[in-house]
Structures are given as structure tokens and as C-alpha cells.
Amino acid sequence: MAQGAPNRQSTLDEVAELAGVSRSVASRVLNNAPHVSRAKREAVERAVLRLGYVPNPTARALATRQTGAAALVVSGEDPSIFADPFFAQVIVGASAALEEAELHLMLCLAASDRGRRRVERLLRSKGADGVMLMALREDDPLARMAEEAEIPVVFGGRPVGLDPRWYVDVDNLGGARAATEYLISLGRTRVVTICGRLDTEVGRARYRGYQDAMLAAGLEPYPPEAGDFTESSGAAAMAALSARHPELDGVFTASDNMGAGALRTLRDAGRRVPVDVAVIGFDDLAVARISDPPLTTVHQPVEGLGREMARMLVALINGQAPTPLILPTRLVTRASA
Amino acid sequence: MAQGAPNRQSTLDEVAELAGVSRSVASRVLNNAPHVSRAKREAVERAVLRLGYVPNPTARALATRQTGAAALVVSGEDPSIFADPFFAQVIVGASAALEEAELHLMLCLAASDRGRRRVERLLRSKGADGVMLMALREDDPLARMAEEAEIPVVFGGRPVGLDPRWYVDVDNLGGARAATEYLISLGRTRVVTICGRLDTEVGRARYRGYQDAMLAAGLEPYPPEAGDFTESSGAAAMAALSARHPELDGVFTASDNMGAGALRTLRDAGRRVPVDVAVIGFDDLAVARISDPPLTTVHQPVEGLGREMARMLVALINGQAPTPLILPTRLVTRASA
DNA sequence: CCTGAAACTGGAAGCGCTTCCAGCCTTCCA
DNA sequence: TGGAAGGCTGGAAGCGCTTCCAGTTTCAGG
Numbered sequence: 112m113a114q115g116a117p118n119r120q121s122t123l124d125e126v127a128e129l130a131g132v133s134r135s136v137a138s139r140v141l142n143n144a145p146h147v148s149r150a151k152r153e154a155v156e157r158a159v160l161r162l163g164y165v166p167n168p169t170a171r172a173l174a175t176r177q178t179g180a181a182a183l184v185v186s187g188e189d190p191s192i193f194a195d196p197f198f199a200q201v202i203v204g205a206s207a208a209l210e211e212a213e214l215h216l217m218l219c220l221a222a223s224d225r226g227r228r229r230v231e232r233l234l235r236s237k238g239a240d241g242v243m244l245m246a247l248r249e250d251d252p253l254a255r256m257a258e259e260a261e262i263p264v265v266f267g268g269r270p271v272g273l274d275p276r277w278y279v280d281v282d283n284l285g286g287a288r289a290a291t292e293y294l295i296s297l298g299r300t301r302v303v304t305i306c307g308r309l310d311t312e313v314g315r316a317r318y319r320g321y322q323d324a325m326l327a328a329g330l331e332p333y334p335p336e337a338g339d340f341t342e343s344s345g346a347a348a349m350a351a352l353s354a355r356h357p358e359l360d361g362v363f364t365a366s367d368n369m370g371a372g373a374l375r376t377l378r379d380a381g382r383r384v385p386v387d388v389a390v391i392g393f394d395d396l397a398v399a400r401i402s403d404p405p406l407t408t409v410h411q412p413v414e415g416l417g418r419e420m421a422r423m424l425v426a427l428i429n430g431q432a433p434t435p436l437i438l439p440t441r442l443v444t445r446a447s448a
Numbered sequence: 449m450a451q452g453a454p455n456r457q458s459t460l461d462e463v464a465e466l467a468g469v470s471r472s473v474a475s476r477v478l479n480n481a482p483h484v485s486r487a488k489r490e491a492v493e494r495a496v497l498r499l500g501y502v503p504n505p506t507a508r509a510l511a512t513r514q515t516g517a518a519a520l521v522v523s524g525e526d527p528s529i530f531a532d533p534f535f536a537q538v539i540v541g542a543s544a545a546l547e548e549a550e551l552h553l554m555l556c557l558a559a560s561d562r563g564r565r566r567v568e569r570l571l572r573s574k575g576a577d578g579v580m581l582m583a584l585r586e587d588d589p590l591a592r593m594a595e596e597a598e599i600p601v602v603f604g605g606r607p608v609g610l611d612p613r614w615y616v617d618v619d620n621l622g623g624a625r626a627a628t629e630y631l632i633s634l635g636r637t638r639v640v641t642i643c644g645r646l647d648t649e650v651g652r653a654r655y656r657g658y659q660d661a662m663l664a665a666g667l668e669p670y671p672p673e674a675g676d677f678t679e680s681s682g683a684a685a686m687a688a689l690s691a692r693h694p695e696l697d698g699v700f701t702a703s704d705n706m707g708a709g710a711l712r713t714l715r716d717a718g719r720r721v722p723v724d725v726a727v728i729g730f731d732d733l734a735v736a737r738i739s740d741p742p743l744t745t746v747h748q749p750v751e752g753l754g755r756e757m758a759r760m761l762v763a764l765i766n767g768q769a770p771t772p773l774i775l776p777t778r779l780v781t782r783a784s785a
Numbered sequence: 786c787c788t789g790a791a792a793c794t795g796g797a798a799g800c801g802c803t804t805c806c807a808g809c810c811t812t813c814c815a
Numbered sequence: 816t817g818g819a820a821g822g823c824t825g826g827a828a829g830c831g832c833t834t835c836c837a838g839t840t841t842c843a844g845g
Binding site: 120163165166167168169170172173178180190191193194195196198199200202203206207210213215216217218219220223225226229232233235236237238261342368371375378397398400401402403414 | 457500502503504505506507509510515517527528530531532533535536537539540543544547550552553554555556557560562563566569570572573574575598679705708712715734735737738739740751
Binding site: 120122123124134135138139141142144166167169170171172173174175 | 830831832833834835
């Protein structure tokens with residue numbers, strides 16, 4: 112028999128009855144609240160064990176007006192943008208931080224219109240205690256919804272044209288500048304860039320960093336050649352750049368995936384890396400270590416991004432007033448530059 | 449002014465009052481239930497719009513005993529196992545399928561003991577309408593919990609030593625066999641394998657497939673050299689194998705990451721791929737396309753895995769009785785073999 | 786032994802929504 | 816025109832838990 116396996120969920124009432132106390136006392140015991148005598152506390156604990164009681168989170172949520180969950184919303188046209196390992200790492204960080212606060216993680220991939228409507232519902236119905244919002248593009252309707260939401264919202268990266276109250280970002284500008292400076296310090300003077308989508312703040316900031324470094328060194332920045340952060344877009348952009356600027360001797364790409372694509376194109380064209388062309392990526396994902404040659408890149412604390420977003424959200428939920436955060440990046444030198 | 453932004457959430461009672469009907473009628477309208485006259489239905493809809501009313505999901509959950517959420521649980525010692533893009537793709541598939549059923553996705557990374565306890569709680573407290581369980585290792589306590597759970601559980605891949613009632617798996621055995629057969633058909637006779645962890649069913653099945661193909665071709669299978677599916681473990685295993693079996697001319701690796709690692713080791717050792725050694729991976733992740741040379745590999749429908757798990761779960765939640773599913777794999781030939 | 790404060794206790798009122806059910810009102814046919 | 820059938824309606828009873836509050840008990844201090 113042991114602890115009888117109740118086929119029906121037992122309730123707090125049953126626990127209270129078995130323990131010979133009122134429901135209020137039982138509730139207080141479960142919540143570690145004061146004003147319970149030692150004897151009754153133990154009686155309740157025994158009953159809980161005996162019944163295999165587990166509180167019903169929904170009922171608790173209704174009574175406390177706290178759902179016990181936080182949502183991570185990833186916005187974007189193409190759902191497979193999310194398959195990027197980048198997000199997986201963000202999730203790992205966020206998940207760990209939320210676990211510490213005993214919050215569940217809900218994941219919303221707002222790709223379709225339908226998905227976006229669900230997110231709106233979530234925000235307005237308080238279906239979660241707070242929301243982390245990522246990858247907002249220019250004019251993303253989600254941004255407005257978030258501003259109007261009555262629950263805490265933390266942005267991951269700053270959306271273009273908005274200046275959110277709470278966000279965690281990565282020092283994209285500084286990282287891009289450092290990468291470009293490094294290329295220049297290597298003696299490269301004809302440094303181009305494959306930047307990310309210019310309708311994202313990430314894309315813009317990384318291009319600005321490149322510009323800054325070029326100008327500071329007295330070099331003329333090349334116009335942006337944009338990709339969408341994917342390998343194939345990087346390969347295509349590299350081909351275009353090679354055709355347009357055959358003299359180039361350095362490339363800063365705004366993502367490792369694009370960097371890998373660039374490497375592929377250069378290899379296919381018979382240009383040696385780093386001898387003929389030095390290449391630097393951004394992100395420091397696994398692909399940077401695997402590519403041939405391994406990619407010099409700007410490391411960003413991706414897991415840290417998720418963790419800090421979650422922590423900031425938890426702070427907000429607890430009524431504190433955290434300040435925005437910009438996480439540092441750092442150059443990791445490998446063989447490609 | 450437009451649709452007044454109520455600073456307090458409006459309730460169904462308020463909607464009913466404004467529409468001049470009872471709460472029951474209002475509820476029926478919101479749920480598209482019958483027995484509501486056209487006039488009242490419209491009155492309620494007007495009131496909803498006017499108040500900007502959004503139903504409270506928690507209250508609804510309590511009343512219907514349905515949470516409106518499904519959980520995806522990923523088990524494993526190391527939380528970063530999850531950073532594998534594999535899971536990201538599973539999530540994309542699952543998310544899409546759940547969206548169709550209007551279910552939210554909860555993500556649980558059960559790495560720590562604490563995480564595992566939370567999952568147990570989730571299962572026992574019916575904190576979700578159903579659960580998808582992935583990456584269970586031998587003797588994973590989660591497996592037992594799942595069997596005892598009173599909510600629908602779908603396994604992603606079959607856990608070692610268990611024969612779950614509902615699961616979606618990939619044809620690992622067939623894929624591995626096809627890969628090995630292909631190497632043999634290329635004239636390779638000294639084919640080794642870098643298999644995955646042998647305490648996972650995936651690892652075992654892929655090794656078995658290799659064995660089958662070797663035996664069927666009258667060749668003696670080499671003993672398993674195990675990695676943990678990561679790039680570095682693949683590199684290490686390749687080094688060990690090269691030392692032990694310098695005669696080898698073909699390698700089947702149980703993951704693309706390990707395949708990439710093997711390529712790296714071979715390159716560093718000056719062995720040409722595919723001339724000296726042909727290499728085949730498994731998974732068909734992005735890395736297989738990016739590696740040099742691009743990796744011939746066994747494609748598995750990762751997103752499909754997530755999608756089908758979610759569909760099966762939805763079917764179970766709806767009281768249907770789906771049958772287990774084994775998704776096909778297919779060889780994708782590239783330059784490495 | 787009395788008094789007031791402090792510590793407990795349990796009744797009861799919610800949290801916001803669904804759903805059963807009894808009664809009402811149409812509608813339509815004989 | 817009467818009456819049965821059936822569509823509508825709203826009252827009320829939950830769903831399982833938290834929490835306020837008033838009442839009771841306990842106990843140190845006088």
C-alpha cells in the first residue's frame with residue numbers, strides 16, 4: 112500500500128480533514144506562513160504525505176493572481192529563425208534563472224499573425240506574470256502591445272526606434288568596433304562588412320561599430336552589404352562583395368553563420384583565409400569553432416543574456432526597479448584573422 | 449478615447465451587466481456555445497469590445513480543469529545539452545502543432561535534481577494538460593514518474609529499457625544501416641563507427657544499424673567507440689580510432705557534430721576526406737552543410753519529430769487513441785562520402 | 786488569581802469562469 | 816386556440832486555494 116495512489120487528485124480540504132484542522136491552517140502550513148502551532152503543522156505534513164497531496168497550481172493562481180509562469184516571446188516572420196542555436200542558449204540561461212524563482216517558462220514563437228494574436232492575448236489577459244521579448248523588428252506590432260501591457264516586460268536587445276524601460280542588451284557596437292579595429296591592427300585597410308538586417312537594432316549597431324572603427328582609423332567605411340544572419344546569406348553577400356570590391360583584404364561579418372558562409376565563398380573562389388582575406392564573425396557559436404579555418408569572432412554572453420533577462424523580469428515581478436543592462440562582448444582570436 | 453483602456457481587468461460579470469444579460473449567457477457567447485439568441489449574442493460582443501474584455505485564463509482553467517498548456521520536458525545532466533540546435537528545431541515543430549490546438553508551450557529543462565522535482569510536481573499536480581518527454585537516459589527517474597502520471601505523456605524517442613505506450617521516434621536503426629551500407633557500396637571495407645552514448649536508445653540503435661549492415665555485407669563490425677554527440681568527443685574518438693585501426697577507410701558517426709569533429713581530426717592528421725577516409729554523419733543539421741568537406745549524412749525530420757509529438761499529445765488530450773510513430777530517415781549525399 | 790497582549794484558529798468571502806438545471810417563452814401544429 | 820416541443824435564460828453551485836477577520840486560547844506579568 113505505502114502512500115496510497117489516489118486515483119482522484121486529493122484536495123486541501125481532504126488534507127485538512129485528515130489532519131483534523133481547518134483548511135486555512137492547512138493552507139498556511141503549505142505556504143510556510145506563521146501562526147501555526149508545531150503540532151498542527153506536523154499533523155498537516157503527515158496528512159500531505161499520506162495522501163500524496165500536491166496543490167493545484169491553477170487554483171492557487173486564481174486565488175493569488177499570480178500564474179507562476181513567465182513567457183519568452185520570440186518574434187519574427189520565419190519560424191525557423193528560431194532554430195538558430197542562439198535562441199536555444201538564451202533559453203538555457205533564462206530557464207536556469209527562472210527556476211531559481213520557481214517560475215515556469217512559457218515559450219511563444221510569434222511568427223504567424225495568429226501567433227502574434229496569442230501573444231497579445233497573453234499580455235492582456237495576464238496569462239503570465241511577466242514577459243521577455245526578443246528579436247523585435249522595426250514596426251513590430253508586438254512592441255506596441257508590450258508597452259501597453261500591464262504586466263512586466265523585459266526586452267532582449269533594444270527594438271529599433273523604441274527606448275524600452277527595461278532591457279538587457281549586448282554591447283554590439285563595442286564588439287563590432289573591436290573586431291574591426293583588430294582587422295585594422297593586422298594591417299588590413301580594405302575592410303568590408305557583411306552586416307545583419309538593418310531593420311534590427313543588432314544589425315544597425317554592429318554596422319555602426321564597424322563604421323566607427325574605420326573612421327577612427329582614417330579609413331573610408333564601405334557601404335553596408337546586408338545578410339539575414341544565415342550561412343547562405345553570408346555566402347551570397349561575400350560573393351557580391353568580392354565582385355564589387357576585388358581589392359578587399361578583410362571582412363567583418365555580423366554573425367558567425369554569415370562568417371561561415373563567407374569562408375565558404377572565399378574558399379570556393381580560391382582566396383586564402385587569413386592570408387588573402389581575414390575574416391571575423393560575431394556571436395562565438397559552435398560553428399565558429401568548427402569552421403575551417405576556425406573563426407575569429409566576437410564572443411557575446413548568450414546564455415548570460417537569457418539569464419539576466421529572466422533575473423530582471425523576476426525583479427520586476429517582485430516589485431523592484433532594476434536598471435537596464437548592457438552585457439560586455441570580447442574578441443576571441445582564432446585562425447581566420 | 450476609443451475603446452477605453454480599463455486600468456483594472458474587466459470581468460465577465462461586467463460584460464454581462466453592460467450587455468444586459470446574465471453571466472451564463474455571456475459565457476456561452478464567448479465559448480461559441482449554442483442556446484443564445486442572436487440579439488443577446490451581439491449585445492455581448494459589443495460589450496466585450498467596449499470593455500476590451502479578455503477572459504482570465506486561470507479562472508477558465510480552474511473551471512474547466514484544463515490548463516491550456518502542454519509541456520516539453522528535456523532531461524539530461526548537463527543543461528547545455530539543450531543548447532544543441534536539435535532541440536531548437538524540435539521546439540519549432542512542436543510549437544507550430546500546439547498553436548493549431550490553441551495550447552501554450554511550457555519548457556522544462558530538467559537538468560538539476562531541483563528541475564526534476566519540478567517536473568514531478570507538474571506531472572502530479574496536472575499543471576499541464578499533457579507532457580512531451582525527450583532525451584531520457586537509462587534509469588532516468590523521469591521515466592517512472594511519467595508512467596505514473598495521470599496526464600497524457602508522449603515520448604520523443606524511446607527511453608532505454610522502456611516500452612512506452614505513446615512515442616514518436618526516428619528510424620535510427622534504418623538510417624544507420626543505410627549509411628553504413630552506402631560506405632560499403634563505395635568499396636570501403638574497413639568501416640568503423642563513432643557511436644553515441646550507449647546509455648541512450650539513439651546511441652544503441654545507431655550502433656545496431658551499423659552492425660547489421662556490416663554483418664549483412666560479411667564484414668566484421670568494429671567494437672563501438674562512443675562519444676557524447678558533441679564535436680569534441682567526435683574529434684577525440686576519431687583520434688583513438690585512428691591510433692587503434694590505422695587501416696580504416698570509412699567512418700560512420702552517430703551525429704553530425706561528431707562527424708565534424710572527426711573531419712577535424714582527420715584533417716589535422718593529414719588524411720584526405722573522402723579519398724583516404726569516407727565519413728558519414730547523422731542528423732543533417734546546419735553543421736553538415738558548413739563543414740569542410742560538406743558532410744554526407746542521414747537526414748532526420750527533426751522539426752517533424754516535434755510536430756508529430758505535439759499532434760499525438762493533442763490527440764491524447766482529446767481522448768483519441770493514436771498509435772506510436774516512427775519517422776523515416778534518408779541519406780543525403782555530399783562530399784565527405 | 787486577574788488582565789492584556791500575543792499567538793492560534795477556523796469560518797467565510799472571495800479569485801473569475803463554466804455548467805447544470807429548472808423555469809420561461811416562443812413557435813408551430815392540430 | 817390549446818398545448819407540446821424545444822430553444823433561451825439566469826440562478827446557483829461549484830472548480831481548489833488564499834486570506835481577512837473575528838473569536839478563542841495561552842501565557843507572562845502584576
